[in-house]
Structure formats: C-alpha cells, structure tokens
Amino acid sequence: MMTDLLLKYFRTKQQQVQSERTYDTQCPFCSMQCKMQVIEQSVVTRKRYKTIAKDNPTSEGRLCVKGLNAHQHATHRDRIKYPLLKVNGGFEQITWERALAIIKEKFEEIQKEHGKNAVSVYGGGSLTNEESYLLGKFARVTLKTKYIDYNGRFCMSAAASAANQAFGIDRGLTNRLSEIEETDCMILSGTNIAECQPTIMPYFERAKENGTYVIVIDPRKTETTKLADLHLQLKPGTDAALVNGLLKVLLDEGYTDASFIEERTKGFKEIEQHLSMMKLEEISEHTGVAIADIQKAARVFGAKKTGMIFTARGVEQQTDGYMAVRNLLNMLMVTGKIGKPSCGYGAITGQANGQGGREHGQKADQLPGYRSIENEEHRAYIANIWGIEKEDLPRKGVSAYEMFEKVHEGDIKAMFIMGSNPIVSNPNATYVKEALKKLEFLVSVDMFISETGQLADLILPTTSYLEDEGTMTNLEGRVTLREASKEKPGQTKHDWEILCEISRVMGKEKYFSFTSAEDIFNELRVASRGGVADYYGITYERIRKNDGMFWPCPTLEHEGTETLFEESFQHTDKKGIMIVVANESNVPKEKASNEFPLYLTTGRIMSHYLTGVQTRKSAALAARNVESHLQIHPETAFKYGIRDNMLVEIESKRGKIEVRSLLSNEIRQDTVFVPFHWADSQNVNNLVSKELDPTCRMPGFKVTTVKVKSVHEQVNQ
Ligand SMILES: Nc1nc2c(c(=O)[nH]1)N[C@H]1C(S)=C(S)[C@@H](COP(=O)(O)OP(=O)(O)OC[C@H]3O[C@@H](n4cnc5c(=O)[nH]c(N)nc54)[C@H](O)[C@@H]3O)O[C@H]1N2
Ligand SMILES: Nc1nc2c(c(=O)[nH]1)N[C@H]1C(S)=C(S)[C@@H](COP(=O)(O)OP(=O)(O)OC[C@H]3O[C@@H](n4cnc5c(=O)[nH]c(N)nc54)[C@H](O)[C@@H]3O)O[C@H]1N2
Ligand code: SF4
Numbered sequence: 001m002m003t004d005l006l007l008k009y010f011r012t013k014q015q016q017v018q019s020e021r022t023y024d025t026q027c028p029f030c031s032m033q034c035k036m037q038v039i040e041q042s043v044v045t046r047k048r049y050k051t052i053a054k055d056n057p058t059s060e061g062r063l064c065v066k067g068l069n070a071h072q073h074a075t076h077r078d079r080i081k082y083p084l085l086k087v088n089g090g091f092e093q094i095t096w097e098r099a100l101a102i103i104k105e106k107f108e109e110i111q112k113e114h115g116k117n118a119v120s121v122y123g124g125g126s127l128t129n130e131e132s133y134l135l136g137k138f139a140r141v142t143l144k145t146k147y148i149d150y151n152g153r154f155c156m157s158a159a160a161s162a163a164n165q166a167f168g169i170d171r172g173l174t175n176r177l178s179e180i181e182e183t184d185c186m187i188l189s190g191t192n193i194a195e196c197q198p199t200i201m202p203y204f205e206r207a208k209e210n211g212t213y214v215i216v217i218d219p220r221k222t223e224t225t226k227l228a229d230l231h232l233q234l235k236p237g238t239d240a241a242l243v244n245g246l247l248k249v250l251l252d253e254g255y256t257d258a259s260f261i262e263e264r265t266k267g268f269k270e271i272e273q274h275l276s277m278m279k280l281e282e283i284s285e286h287t288g289v290a291i292a293d294i295q296k297a298a299r300v301f302g303a304k305k306t307g308m309i310f311t312a313r314g315v316e317q318q319t320d321g322y323m324a325v326r327n328l329l330n331m332l333m334v335t336g337k338i339g340k341p342s343c344g345y346g347a348i349t350g351q352a353n354g355q356g357g358r359e360h361g362q363k364a365d366q367l368p369g370y371r372s373i374e375n376e377e378h379r380a381y382i383a384n385i386w387g388i389e390k391e392d393l394p395r396k397g398v399s400a401y402e403m404f405e406k407v408h409e410g411d412i413k414a415m416f417i418m419g420s421n422p423i424v425s426n427p428n429a430t431y432v433k434e435a436l437k438k439l440e441f442l443v444s445v446d447m448f449i450s451e452t453g454q455l456a457d458l459i460l461p462t463t464s465y466l467e468d469e470g471t472m473t474n475l476e477g478r479v480t481l482r483e484a485s486k487e488k489p490g491q492t493k494h495d496w497e498i499l500c501e502i503s504r505v506m507g508k509e510k511y512f513s514f515t516s517a518e519d520i521f522n523e524l525r526v527a528s529r530g531g532v533a534d535y536y537g538i539t540y541e542r543i544r545k546n547d548g549m550f551w552p553c554p555t556l557e558h559e560g561t562e563t564l565f566e567e568s569f570q571h572t573d574k575k576g577i578m579i580v581v582a583n584e585s586n587v588p589k590e591k592a593s594n595e596f597p598l599y600l601t602t603g604r605i606m607s608h609y610l611t612g613v614q615t616r617k618s619a620a621l622a623a624r625n626v627e628s629h630l631q632i633h634p635e636t637a638f639k640y641g642i643r644d645n646m647l648v649e650i651e652s653k654r655g656k657i658e659v660r661s662l663l664s665n666e667i668r669q670d671t672v673f674v675p676f677h678w679a680d681s682q683n684v685n686n687l688v689s690k691e692l693d694p695t696c697r698m699p700g701f702k703v704t705t706v707k708v709k710s711v712h713e714q715v716n717q
C-alpha cells in the first residue's frame, strides 16, 4: 500500500512541468505568416512543445495544421547541428573553422581556374528580407559572380512579371484584405487557398456571406472550389484562351468602362481588334468549358459594380503563365475594376517570404529595392551603397533551372545553395540531379540533410523560425518582424551569419561587418530607397508599433501604402498597359496523344509543404499523408485497370514514377493530379518538362502528358 502511494507520488512529481518558456515567432511556411507562440515545457530531462496562435491583423489569431505542428520539425532530432563534410560517401562532423577554410579554398581555386562565374548561388523564399538581401550582395560583392537565382523563379515569376509590365509594380495584393469581404464578384484562378493559405479563408467566407458571386477556374474540385457559384473546370493549361473568351463577351456585350480605358490605360484598340476575330466555339472546344458558362462568368463579372481577381500557381506555372496572367489583368482594366475600393488584383504569394524574397536582389537580373542590374543608374546607386566600383558589379545571370544547364555546359563548377531543395523542386529533375552530381563543389545550407544535401560536399547547419530573427513581407505587402529568440541549437548559425563569415574568410569583411539582423535591415532600407520596393521608412521599431508596415514606404513619416493605384499606375506615364494574348503558348504545350493520353497537373495538399523536407519530419503532418498519390477519375481509372489505393506507374517522355491511386470524382476525366511533396521514386518532377516561359522563365509544372498503368498488372503479365 505504502509503496503504491510512493510510486504514485513520484510519478506525479515526474510529470510535473519543471519550467516553462515561451517564444514568439511566425509560422515558417506560407505567405500568411501567421503569428504564433511556441511554449516549451521542460519535464525532467525532456522538453515538450506546443504552439498557440497569436492575434495579428492578417491571420486574426488563426493557425492551420501546418503552423500548429511546425515545432515538430524545428525540434526534431534530425536537425543538423554541426558542419558536415562528405568523406568517402558519408558525412563527418567538422568545425566551422575547417568548413570556412574549405569553402575559401575551393571557391578560390575554382574561380582562379574557370573565372568568377564558375561559382553560383541559389537562394530561397524562406529566407528573411535581410538574408535575401545579403545573399544577393554575397554573390555580387564576395564572389563577384553573375550566377545567382532562387526558387521563387518557380513560384512568383509569372505573376510578378505580369504585374510589373502591366502596372509598373509587383506587390501581391493591390488592396487591403478586408476589401475582399465587400467585393461584389471575384474570380479565383488556379488558387487553392483552402489548402494552401487556410487562414485567409474567413475573408472569403465572409464575402460569401455578404453575397459575393464567386467564379473559380480550376481543372479540379477542391476545398476552395466549394466557395464557387460558378466553377469553370477547364482543361489544364488553357487559361489564356479561356480569358480571351471572357474578354470577348465583355467587349461584345458592352461591359467595358470606356472612361477608365481612355484615361488610365493603353493598348485597348489592339485587344478589340484581336478579339473580333475570335470565336467562342473555338475557345470552348480548346478549353473544355461550355459557351454558356463563359458567357455567364463574363456577364456577372462585367455587370457587378466591384470585382477582384486572384491568381496562383495553377494559372501561372505554365509556359505561357505570364501571358495568362496579363490577360486577367486586361480583364480588370477593360472593366475598370482596379484602383477602386473592393476592386483589384491579388497574386496569392506562396512561400513565407515569397514577396520580400523577390524584391531585394536574389534574382538573376535584380538589385535591391526591385532595381535592375542592367540599368546604369541603378548600378551606380547600389555600387555606391556597397562601396564598390559600378564596373565591378556583375551583369545579369540566368534563371534557376538554366543554372543547371550551365552546369551541364561546364560554365558553372560550384554551387552554394541556401534554403532550397532543387532536386525535388525543379522540372526535369533527373537532369538536375545529374548536374548537381557533376559539380566540383556543392554547398547546402539547411536545417536538414535534404535530397539535395545528400549530394553536397559540405552542409552548413542553419537556424529555424524559432531562432532566427528578421523581417518577412507577407502576401499583403506588409513587412512583419519575426522576433525569434530561442537559443541556437548545437553549432548552428543564422544564414546571415554564415554569409558574413564566408565573406570574412574570403577577405571581404569590410562589406559584411553586420552584428545583427537589424543592422542588415538598416542597410537594406537605404539600398531600397528610391526603388520601386522602397523600404526606407520602415524600421524595426515602426513594425513593432504598427503590427507590420506596408511598402512602398519612402520616408520615416510615411504611413506605408495599403492600397495601390488609387490615382495612377506606377509607369512613368501613369497608365496601365494592356496587351494582346494569344490562345496558345509560343512554347507548345504537350497535347494528349495515343502514347501519352492524360494531362498531369501537380500541386499541393494541406498537410505538406513544398519538397516536404520539413513537413515529412513532423509526426503529426506525416501521419496525415505518409506518401504521394495519383488523383484520378474513377472512369479513367477503370479504363486503365486501376482500382483505388493501388500502386500505379506514371510515365511521361522523361521518366517514370510510382505512386498510389486515389480515385476521385473531383477531377476531369482527361486529367490526373500528383502532389510534389515527395522525393526519389515519387518525385513527380522526374516527369515534368524543361520548357520555360519565354518572358519570366517559369516552368510548365501544371501540364505534362502521361500514361498510367497499375504496377500489379505489370507484374502479373
Ligand atoms: N499546404 C501547403 N500550402 C502551401 C504550400 C505547400 O506546399 N503546401 N506551398 C506554398 C507555396 S510556395 C505556394 S507557391 C502556394 C501555391 O498555392 P496554389 O497555387 O494555390 O497551389 P497549387 O496546388 O500548386 O495549385 C493551385 C490549383 O491550381 C489548379 N490547377 C492545375 N492546373 C491548372 C490550370 O491549368 N489552370 C488553372 N486555372 N488551375 C490549375 C490545381 O488543381 C490546384 O487546385 O502555396 C503555399 N502554401
Ligand atoms: N511539380 C511541381 N514542382 C514545383 C511546384 C509545383 O507546383 N509543382 N512549385 C514550385 C514552387 S511554387 C516552389 S516555391 C518551389 C519550392 O521548392 P524548394 O525551393 O525546393 O523549397 P523547399 O522544399 O521549401 O526547400 C527548402 C529547403 O530549405 C530548407 N530551409 C527551410 N527554411 C530555411 C532557412 O530559413 N534557411 C535555410 N538555409 N534553409 C531553409 C528546408 O529544410 C528545405 O530543405 O517548388 C517548385 N516546384
Ligand atoms: S502554413 Fe500558412 S496559414 Fe498555416 S499557420 Fe503557417 S502561415 Fe498560417
């Protein structure tokens, strides 16, 4: 009796929390950048974590399942905590001193033999603004290479180029989130917000409650398309043509805003002429959308007083993604539904810092503040801030995927990757893997040994969203401050510290003498001053005080700009530019054939994030989906002898993968869908073609033609 009581007493004692600490931070995943608090409880020798939401103006105190479980990867035992060197095919722990010495030696040796451009840099949209800025500076000042690009090329490049060309500025949302609730009509094209930015949903749900008419364009039914009053379930890759159909109805039936077109835009005449030759029958045939539905969508959008258009990767990740988005922007301009309350455009940004990461210089052709590396004035301004000669600034390089072509061609011999897993995220992945193997020296800076890391010669351990402080710019264009304060695990270093230390050993210390993220931000502010993405008036103190600040914000007195284009567009003549868009891409898309009869489209599911390196480590998230799947219509499955939950081989011209079938009525019969969160034999990018959009260099992730067969049958044959 006594022993039982004693045991009980000790057990309760053990279970008691010995101490509790809290860390305020932001979710590391999507562009909503939900604010959160991670609670760490120490119980005897073990630590337990849980995440709770924190109120803020964007996510209004909500978190989705990924955010709630993000601590599971950040505190996972697989986090790398020391520099790792590849020795005889395995990794050995080494000191930072040795790692830095190796980097210096290899980079210098390769550059001496093959020129400065033989070393390349590859960044990512998870990096803070400070780190994105510094990575660009590191490439241009420390390495003096022109070869730098980042994973945002696969993410925001089509929408960004389209908005830049049409409006003169690329900021995800042109107006406030709250205006969504008040708009009369909206078009959601190729965006699955319910699974990809779940905490934004209440804005759209409230719009529905207020009577907003919702038109969605997606080849699949998703949680998002449930919002729809009208779903245009088009054939993948035919958005540009579909929008021509919508425009044609708008023009033919007089839904245009003549005074807006006249006063605020250019290019209408050419569009009018172009559309006069088009036939709705042909568009309907090409897109698979009924004429009546095209007419209905156009008539409702045209007739309503206010309207907004949202796009994401469905319409953008195409070899004519730039043009397809331009056509949707044409629609806003002909109807005068931009620059007014509850009217506007939203490119739903993807990654945590997908917005800020595309503004401050990790792009091949870009300098901070959205400046151009080919513009002499811009070069002079940045060279002056950096204290170098303008002539020493490299020129523009090539896009992310094209860097791997340069590796195959022998121009690039080394690569420094910070925050990306290109083997899984690039199209034509087998070719990319071969390129990475070909490199003389590959460095991966990551929290984990990713699939790309496995091929690296050196892996440098970085910090996570719990430890690394810095600013991020969310999907609204609001600059937020991630006040991460947890102590760094093991010998990890922040990305910005790593860049400073490599620059130091390579003799460039004076350009990288930063002691904090805020220090870097203060240089970024000046570097961005006068640029399109002007952050000069934003300081850490002002961000804290105002719950984030919108750019452009040119002075310390300026309040920040929530709504764009109220008076004029950003081009020097203040006009918005419309252009004629062809029904079909200049870069031909694959067409279903006898050999490859189905369209494959790729994308995301709720519980995993991008190449899955982080979310596959989280027990709670992995449990929801342990492996990839092929979403296929039951009739199509029947035709190919595929039953539910069966291993299926999917083959394109470029390769094969094997995933399990998931029969579903929610997809077109000529189309299948596979998420891209898994690697190796489930890496769907082994199937995707290398063709790029000629304007923005976006790959066509959303259309590949494939054949499918059950693996089981094959064995029996
Ligand atoms: N859960 C989760 N959330 C995420 C991410 C994640 O990996 N997982 N990633 C983040 C990032 S980086 C990004 S970029 C965003 C992406 O967010 P989204 O772009 O919304 O996500 P996707 O699943 O890639 O594609 C969206 C939709 O496009 C549809 N689609 C496919 N082909 C076509 C087409 O030809 N035309 C049209 N109109 N639609 C088509 C798909 O059926 C899909 O429903 O999500 C962010 N949020
Ligand atoms: N088929 C197909 N392919 C696609 C897409 C698609 O829809 N279909 N979408 C594309 C899109 S939109 C995107 S954004 C890309 C993304 O593709 P990737 O760039 O490969 O993105 P992640 O999977 O996030 O890889 C990030 C890596 O960086 C690490 N990491 C995370 N945070 C940090 C950090 O702060 N610092 C450092 N140093 N490392 C960090 C992670 O552990 C992970 O290994 O994929 C693209 N590829
Ligand atoms: S994944 Fe996006 S919506 Fe979900 S908690 Fe993180 S930031 Fe918020």
Ligand SMILES: [Mo]
Pocket (backbone or CB within 6 Å): 154, 155, 156, 350, 351, 354
């Ligand atoms: Mo993305």
